[in-house]
Amino acid sequence: xxxxxxxxxxxxxxxxxxxxxxxxxxxxxxxxxxxxxxxxxxxxxxxxxxxxxxxxxxxxxxxxxxxxxxxxxxxxxxxxxxxxxxxxxxxxxxxxxxxxxxxxxxxxxxxxxxxxxxxxxxxxxxxxxxxxxxxxxxxxxxxxxxxxxxxxxxxxxxxxxxxxxxxxxxxxxxxxxxxxxxxxxxxxxxxxxxxxxxxxxxxxxxxxxxxxxxxxxxxxxxxxxxxxxxxxxxxxxxxxxxxxxxxxxxxxxxxxxxxxxxxxxxxxxxxxx
Amino acid sequence: xxxxxxxxxxxxxxxxxxxxxxxxxxxxxxxxxxxxxxxxxxxxxxxxxxxxxxxxxxxxxxxxxxxxxxxxxxxxxxxxxxxxxxxxxxxxxxxxxxxxxxxxxxxxxxxxxxxxxxxxxxxxxxxxxxxxxxxxxxxxxxxxxxxxxxxxxxxxxxxxxxxxxxxxxxxxxxxxxxxxxxxxxxxxxxxxxxxxxxxxxxxxxxxxxxxxxxxxxxxxxxxxxxxxxxxxxxxxxxxxxxxxxxxxxxxxxxxxxxxxxxxxxxxxxxxxx
Numbered sequence: 001x002x003x004x005x006x007x008x009x010x011x012x013x014x015x016x017x018x019x020x021x022x023x024x025x026x027x028x029x030x031x032x033x034x035x036x037x038x039x040x041x042x043x044x045x046x047x048x049x050x051x052x053x054x055x056x057x058x059x060x061x062x063x064x065x066x067x068x069x070x071x072x073x074x075x076x077x078x079x080x081x082x083x084x085x086x087x088x089x090x091x092x093x094x095x096x097x098x099x100x101x102x103x104x105x106x107x108x109x110x111x112x113x114x115x116x117x118x119x120x121x122x123x124x125x126x127x128x129x130x131x132x133x134x135x136x137x138x139x140x141x142x143x144x145x146x147x148x149x150x151x152x153x154x155x156x157x158x159x160x161x162x163x164x165x166x167x168x169x170x171x172x173x174x175x176x177x178x179x180x181x182x183x184x185x186x187x188x189x190x191x192x193x194x195x196x197x198x199x200x201x202x203x204x205x206x207x208x209x210x211x212x213x214x215x216x217x218x219x220x221x222x223x224x225x226x227x228x229x230x231x232x233x234x235x236x237x238x239x240x241x242x243x244x245x246x247x248x249x250x251x252x253x254x255x256x257x258x259x260x261x262x263x264x265x266x267x268x269x270x271x272x273x
Numbered sequence: 274x275x276x277x278x279x280x281x282x283x284x285x286x287x288x289x290x291x292x293x294x295x296x297x298x299x300x301x302x303x304x305x306x307x308x309x310x311x312x313x314x315x316x317x318x319x320x321x322x323x324x325x326x327x328x329x330x331x332x333x334x335x336x337x338x339x340x341x342x343x344x345x346x347x348x349x350x351x352x353x354x355x356x357x358x359x360x361x362x363x364x365x366x367x368x369x370x371x372x373x374x375x376x377x378x379x380x381x382x383x384x385x386x387x388x389x390x391x392x393x394x395x396x397x398x399x400x401x402x403x404x405x406x407x408x409x410x411x412x413x414x415x416x417x418x419x420x421x422x423x424x425x426x427x428x429x430x431x432x433x434x435x436x437x438x439x440x441x442x443x444x445x446x447x448x449x450x451x452x453x454x455x456x457x458x459x460x461x462x463x464x465x466x467x468x469x470x471x472x473x474x475x476x477x478x479x480x481x482x483x484x485x486x487x488x489x490x491x492x493x494x495x496x497x498x499x500x501x502x503x504x505x506x507x508x509x510x511x512x513x514x515x516x517x518x519x520x521x522x523x524x525x526x527x528x529x530x531x532x533x534x535x536x537x538x539x540x541x542x543x544x545x546x
Binding site: 046049050053054057058059060061065067068070071077078116154156158159185188192193264265267269270 | 344427538
């Protein structure tokens with residue numbers, strides 16, 4: 001029996017993960033487990049793990065690393081209780097040689113004792129904080145996907161991981177831009193403050209009406225386009241690296257953690273430490 | 274010709290590193306390059322690098338990772354211009370099998386193409402901010418080393434790296450404790466907010482007058498002992514891991530970076546990115 005949206009919204013992070021693990025929720029995770037950090041997920045073989053971790057350290061705005069598994073251990077012990085990264089996401093994308101090869105709801109058959117899983121903070125956290133402050137977001141009000149753009153801003157490469165920074169754009173009333181900057185700065189584990197506000201051309205975006213990913217969204221009269229570093233950045237770096245195998249969350253289908261989104265450090269000390 | 278303290282204090286980070294590289298400054302770095310991040314350094318073979326990086330990610334208060342080299346590349350490209358980790362610290366400690374074996378001023382003979390260098394933020398940054406706010410620090414006023422204590426607080430282990438959290442103690446006037454917490458929270462790359470304020474026994478310290486490292490410092494009438502996570506924590510974890518070879522900075526002899534200490538992300542984008 002499927003649970004309705006209202007029931008889902010009442011559930012704890014642990015309850016939601018159990019539901020997802022049982023195959024009873026395959027949908028997106030936006031709006032669920034209010035107040036808890038959700039995360040992008042990247043899973044790859046250990047031989048690439050050190051370089052990928054360096055890529056995250058060098059590019060903390062687009063790649064805010066919040067957790068990493070032991071090699072071969074599917075449990076994300078520092079992000080919550082009983083999180084099995086093989087089963088606890090609603091959907092996964094499988095990449096082979098840098099290209100999307102499949103989309104599945106369980107990766108137990110692909111996991112092995114050389115795999116390492118990474119969790120990276122996502123924009124759900126700061127979007128909730130913006131809305132709570134009365135800052136409207138066009139894409140959520142209209143049920144579309146936020147517009148995302150390839151920029152001329154470089155990332156700092158690490159091993160095979162490199163590429164442009166990708167940003168998401170939200171049009172903010174001019175009078176609220178300073179608030180939006182201050183609010184999102186409080187969430188360094190969720191992309192933090194914007195990387196740019198104002199003229200799109202200044203960061204290499206030639207046409208604000210034609211995003212590279214997501215749906216177009218208007219910049220209204222009296223609004224400023226504000227750009228945040230985006231979790232598609234590591235996705236592009238992963239495609240460039242052409243790893244034989246790499247697994248990610250399916251966009252919008254995030255890992256729900258037990259970490260409060262305003263935690264100063266996104267680490268739960270496991271009981272057996 | 275040796276430069277005096279007044280001359281040193283006027284120099285830029287780059288000038289100081291050149292002086293150190295030339296062998297003309299072998300002393301401590303406290304008080305130098307005002308406003309720029311200084312860092313603890315750990316250098317170890319690549320086979321241990323992923324686990325050490327996980328240890329830092331899982332224990333960000335004692336181990337605030339601010340930079341990591343490519344394997345075999347001695348240049349710390351994201352921390353400044355022309356930083357050669359083999360020559361640009363005033364002094365290094367060499368550990369073999371977890372025990373201090375030597376102290377040297379240059380590690381070119383020990384570096385090889387499998388080495389990885391890590392830089393971790395240090396307390397100089399937040400101490401300067403506390404003093405700037407008029408909060409007196411007994412150990413700096415008296416020219417002693419801050420008292421440090423092994424605690425009952427666990428770290429989250431990663432591979433061979435494990436052990437207790439080590440903290441430094443500063444006695445703060447009760448009326449300024451909230452200020453001290455707020456000020457140091459602004460520097461997550463330099464240990465951030467305290468891990469405890471008040472009763473030492475609550476974190477497993479039985480005798481506040483007998484530190485495990487450093488010099489004793491009094492807790493005066495009307496003062497509260499305040500405890501910050503300390504860079505000796507990774508040192509203890511490294512000793513526990515008993516690596517065949519590990520190189521660190523000599524205590525007090527830090528890496529001086531080009532990163533402003535209030536930078537939101539401690540990353541300089543190298544010009545060739």
